[in-house]
Amino acid sequence: MRSENEDNIDHDTVISFGNEWNRFDQSRMTQSEIENGFNEYFDIFPWDLINSGSIGFDMGCGSGRWARFVSPKVGHLNCVEPSDAINIAERELYGFKNISFIRGSVTNNNLTNESQDFGYSIGVLHHIPNTRLAIKSCVKLLKSGSPFLLYIYYALDNRSIFFKITWRASNLMRKVISKLPLFIRNIVTDIVAVTIYMPLSILSNILEKIGINTANIPLSYYKNRSFYTMRTDSRDRLGTPLEQRFTKDQIKEMMTESGLGEIVFSTHAPFWCAVGIKK
Missing domain, CATH: 1.20.1280 (Monooxygenase)
Structure with missing residues (x-):
């Protein structure tokens, strides 16, 4: 049996998110509000690098609110989620035939290293015990030249x-x-x-x-x-029991160390959204 440290998860936080997404499955949000949120997170994503044959992952998909926008643009999307929210995502995305639902973590998800054409993790990696290792685990799944988008809580480094x-x-x-x-x-x-x-x-x-x-x-x-x-x-x-925050420089350093280059940060809230290309 794998330990919590091996899976790089905090079980109390996983349980908390399972409860949160069960209570707020996003079904009561308007389409325009969800779409506006998607555009805020993904406006720096290099869509020109993927196509209708691309295979990628949504690491920590929650209720699947972003997957519904990504799925029509790609060949296959692997939604990975450690909590009970994976059941909500599967329910909410019923009918999306190119999505696989995987109950797993950043280090234990049945995906093969260097098999993915793109990946993203929105609002997840700062809730993981070792965020640096989590980024590395995500990047290992990517093929060379593939983009990885992340959103990590900022340390208010650009605030008063x-x-x-x-x-x-x-x-x-x-x-x-x-x-x-x-x-x-x-x-x-x-x-x-x-x-x-x-x-x-x-x-x-x-x-x-x-x-x-x-x-x-x-x-x-x-x-x-x-x-x-x-x-x-x-x-x-x-x-949420576990929360970490990072400066822009810290995030860039972790992304670079994980093997990402051509790193770009969004210039608007929410901070920090960043995308890099695997070398």
């Missing part, structure tokens, strides 16, 4: 001191909330969505309409997001 202080306070909240029983955890994060996410998003929306820059207001990213998304992200941000 006020922003960083606010994050430190929220991280203290996370350390407490993430230890609560799942039922109570869900209630508390919903309360946070109502009392913190929503007011700040409304304020940001109002200020933007009168011409005031809201970039330095915490949670201004949600000014055009639905309350459903706020609830989902509040649960994600405050209810």
Whole structure:
């Protein structure tokens, strides 16, 4: 039997995400909101490097919300997910005949090294004990010349001191909330969505309409997001046991060490999205 360290997973975090995606399977989001989110993450992805015959992977697919956009563009997509959310992805993507659903981790997923034409991992690698090793594990699956897109939580390296202080306070909240029983955890994060996410998003929306820059207001990213998304992200941000954050330079260094070149970072939120090509 493989140990938790060998699989490079944190079981409490895996259970937490299984609960989150079961509760927020994204079926209540509008198509336009999901599509806007996809475009934010994938706008730097080099689509010209893949085609209708390409085979790739979605590492940590969750409910499969991004796979539904990628699948029609490629030959086959391997959706890998360690939690119970793999069952939700399979249900939500029923009818997509070119998708395989694999319950596994970054290091244990039945995919052969150097077999994939592309890969992506959105919002996953910072929830893994050894993020550096996780990136290497993903890159090993790729053929030379294949792109890998990732989104990893930033260390607020491009933000003000006020922003960083606010994050430190929220991280203290996370350390407490993430230890609560799942039922109570869900209630508390919903309360946070109502009392913190929503007011700040409304304020940001109002200020933007009168011409005031809201970039330095915490949670201004949600000014055009639905309350459903706020609830989902509040649960994600405050209810997850393991979270790590990295600067842009740290992410670039890990990607380079993993064998990626031609690295490009997105210039807009969410930070940091980056893509590299396997050497």
